[in-house]
Amino acid sequence: xxxxxxxxxxxxxxxxxxxxxxxxxxxxxxxxxxxxxxxxxxxxxxxxxxxxxxxxxxxxxxxxxxxxxxxxxxxxxxxxxxxxxxxxxxxxxxxxxxxxxxxxxxxxxxxxxxxxxxxxxxxxxxxxxxxxxxxxxxxxxxxxxxxxxxxxxxxxxxxxxxxxxxxxxxxxxxxxxxxxxxxxxxxxxxxxxxxxxxxxxxxxxxxxxxxxxxxxxxxxxxxxxxxxxxxxxxxxxxxxxxxxxxxxxxxxxxxxxxxxxxxxxxxxxxxxxxxxxxxxxxxxxxxxxxxxxxxxxxxxxxxxxxxxxxxxxxxxxxxxxxxxxxxxxxxxxxxxxxxxxxxxxxxxxxxxxxxxxxxxxxxxx
Ligand SMILES: Nc1ncnc2c1ncn2[C@@H]1O[C@H](COP(=O)(O)OP(=O)(O)OP(=O)(O)O)[C@@H](O)[C@H]1O
Ligand SMILES: [Mg+2]
Numbered sequence: 001x002x003x004x005x006x007x008x009x010x011x012x013x014x015x016x017x018x019x020x021x022x023x024x025x026x027x028x029x030x031x032x033x034x035x036x037x038x039x040x041x042x043x044x045x046x047x048x049x050x051x052x053x054x055x056x057x058x059x060x061x062x063x064x065x066x067x068x069x070x071x072x073x074x075x076x077x078x079x080x081x082x083x084x085x086x087x088x089x090x091x092x093x094x095x096x097x098x099x100x101x102x103x104x105x106x107x108x109x110x111x112x113x114x115x116x117x118x119x120x121x122x123x124x125x126x127x128x129x130x131x132x133x134x135x136x137x138x139x140x141x142x143x144x145x146x147x148x149x150x151x152x153x154x155x156x157x158x159x160x161x162x163x164x165x166x167x168x169x170x171x172x173x174x175x176x177x178x179x180x181x182x183x184x185x186x187x188x189x190x191x192x193x194x195x196x197x198x199x200x201x202x203x204x205x206x207x208x209x210x211x212x213x214x215x216x217x218x219x220x221x222x223x224x225x226x227x228x229x230x231x232x233x234x235x236x237x238x239x240x241x242x243x244x245x246x247x248x249x250x251x252x253x254x255x256x257x258x259x260x261x262x263x264x265x266x267x268x269x270x271x272x273x274x275x276x277x278x279x280x281x282x283x284x285x286x287x288x289x290x291x292x293x294x295x296x297x298x299x300x301x302x303x304x305x306x307x308x309x310x311x312x313x314x315x316x317x318x319x320x321x322x323x324x325x326x327x328x329x330x331x332x333x334x335x336x337x338x339x340x341x342x343x344x345x346x347x348x349x350x351x352x353x354x355x356x357x358x359x360x361x362x363x364x365x
Contacts, residue, residue, distance in 0.1 A: 007195035293359030
């Protein structure tokens with residue numbers, strides 16, 4: 001594959017408003033994103049938060065009302081889609097129904113006027129890479145959904161674009177195939193080093209695929225960070241909640257340094273990692289406690305300072321036990337991984353809880 005140029009994509013305070021009969025909708029409300037060359041960034045968020053609109057702005061199908069979009073340092077706000085050196089893979093496969101697999105993948109190359117032996121070589125390479133070898137003569141209606149999506153992927157990759165855009169490309173596939181395909185997309189993206197923007201509302205997909213996750217909500221960026229950062233160090237309660245199950249517990253900061261803070265919560269004092277901006281004594285905060293960040297033990301006779309709770313509900317889930325445990329009057333969701341297959345602790349039993357400090361996050365009120 002040939003050199004693609006660096007493919008650095010930057011959005012600066014981009015705004016897109018749709019004006020219809022009712023009140024105008026700010027689908028994208030001042031979004032700034034920086035995609036480093038060769039990396040994959042996901043736009044993650046609930047339905048209607050502006051993911052597709054952001055992607056369409058990048059592709060050039062929509063024009064920003066304000067802000068700038070830059071590719072390799074050049075403002076491309078006014079560059080038409082076909083001149084942006086980008087390719088898009090959609091949720092619906094959007095392959096030509098009357099062309100076979102070979103012709104579908106070859107189409108863009110032929111439009112560019114490449115010689116037929118070059119086209120044949122490149123299509124062969126791509127078909128091999130995405131696992132379509134031997135199916136070149138099939139019509140789309142003779143392919144499974146996963147195979148059709150591979151055609152769409154090959155058709156985009158074969159053009160060697162500077163930027164690859166994906167809009168929920170796997171949402172029509174069954175769960176198992178989705179997992180397979182997302183691994184394949186990540187492997188191909190890394191192998192080619194193509195700058196990519198990937199829209200999804202599936203947080204697991206975002207975590208597995210991304211160098212950077214951009215969590216969106218109502219047209220704004222709530223947080224941009226690595227998968228670890230958005231999961232472990234959520235900037236807002238929205239991000240914490242969207243990235244996975246969480247307990248939200250109110251607390252008050254007793255003392256704080258840059259590295260850590262002591263917070264009164266759940267009738268005890270918990271140590272939490274320092275926040276950014278730094279926490280100060282007296283701050284009201286919300287602690288984010290993931291259900292798997294709690295270790296349960298049998299109560300010791302000497303309860304000196306230990307966090308105590310009572311099992312209110314318990315579920316056997318196979319690889320884990322799920323509990324609702326009441327601590328200081330508050331129900332907490334707790335997950336206990338159980339490699340040996342014991343039954344869950346009985347309802348009504350007393351437990352001691354250790355909340356792992358590293359797994360705690362703080363969001364401000
Ligand atoms: N052409 C349009 N005209 C008017 N409003 C629009 C248009 N396109 C999108 N919107 C509105 O803009 C907002 C963002 O839409 P968008 O399609 O970007 O969301 P999304 O995050 O991709 O959602 P989903 O996960 O459901 O695909 C929504 O409120 C939507 O109704
Ligand atoms: Mg969408």
